[in-house]
Amino acid sequence: MRYEGVGEELVHTLKYKGYLRVVEKAIAPLMVGSVAGGFDEVVPVPLHRSRRAKRGFNQAELIAGGVAKRISAPVLDKLRVVRRTRDQVELSAGARRANVAGVFTSRGPVAGRVLLVDDVFTTGATLSECAGVLRQAGAVAIHALTLCRTC
Numbered sequence: 001m002r003y004e005g006v007g008e009e010l011v012h013t014l015k016y017k018g019y020l021r022v023v024e025k026a027i028a029p030l031m032v033g034s035v036a037g038g039f040d041e042v043v044p045v046p047l048h049r050s051r052r053a054k055r056g057f058n059q060a061e062l063i064a065g066g067v068a069k070r071i072s073a074p075v076l077d078k079l080r081v082v083r084r085t086r087d088q089v090e091l092s093a094g095a096r097r098a099n100v101a102g103v104f105t106s107r108g109p110v111a112g113r114v115l116l117v118d119d120v121f122t123t124g125a126t127l128s129e130c131a132g133v134l135r136q137a138g139a140v141a142i143h144a145l146t147l148c149r150t151c
Contacts, residue, residue: 001030003120003148011119011148015059027147028066034145035067040112041076042068045130046104048081063147064117073115078137079104079130096125104130106137114139121146 001007010027013019044064052058061075068075085099114134116127121144131142 001148003122003150007148011059014062015055015119018056020057020062023062023066027063028070031063031067031145031147032070035071035115037143038113039071039073039115039143041078041110042071042073042115042117043076043078043110043130043134045116045118045126046077046079046081048084050084060118063119064115067115067117067145071115076110078107078110078114079133080107093123093125096123097128100125100129104133106133108137110134110137110139112139113141114143116142116144118144118146119148121149 001010003011010022013022014027042064044058044060047055047058047060061077064075081103082105083103085103116130116134118127121127127144127146131144134142
């Protein structure tokens with residue numbers, strides 16, 4: 001979906017209003033229609049512990065759980081954030097890449113086909129950085145899935 005109108009409202013309802021049931025009611029059912037092929041694991045994009053503590057949850061983790069349940073794949077916590085980053089909302093594409101460079105590390109080996117899940121795709125900087133870490137940890141193939149894309 002585009003990150004406007006309904007797509008933006010779904011993300012904001014989850015991320016900022018804390019209505020967690022929107023994942024099972026709307027987000028996961030919408031996203032699973034875009035998933036083709038089998039995956040060995042579903043990996044959410046992680047949040048820094050301070051951002052997670054402030055929000056109370058990781059929206060990507062909730063979305064990954066909803067999608068994983070529907071495709072019968074395990075959700076594995078294979079990525080971790082090693083340092084806090086600036087909020088990406090106001091950053092340019094180059095600044096976003098620099099902001100997330102070296103931010104993620106693997107929580108052990110990764111095997112097979114991985115479905116990497118996040119809420120919004122803007123420049124691809126975060127997903128690209130995560131995919132690189134997963135590839136170095138042993139993933140054979142990495143596919144990214146987001147609810148929305150900015151245009």
